[in-house]
Amino acid sequence: MTAAEFIAAMTEPVPAPRGAVCVRCRTWTYAPVPVRHIERQSGPGVTLYACPTHAVDLWAGPTPGDELRAP
């Protein structure tokens, strides 16, 4: 590895960690399942995730992918 390659490797952005905290057991999961989406008056809504184990225990709620369309 040359000095230029080393510097290029050190300055690459670190990828963001994938996953989320489960709303039920509060542990980090690498396979989050969206179970709720809470709209807020200001700013973007909040999506709550669950681990695959607890996702089946929670009722399916609206997610960002769900959109109500007027007929």
Ligand SMILES: [Zn+2]
């Ligand atoms: Zn969980």
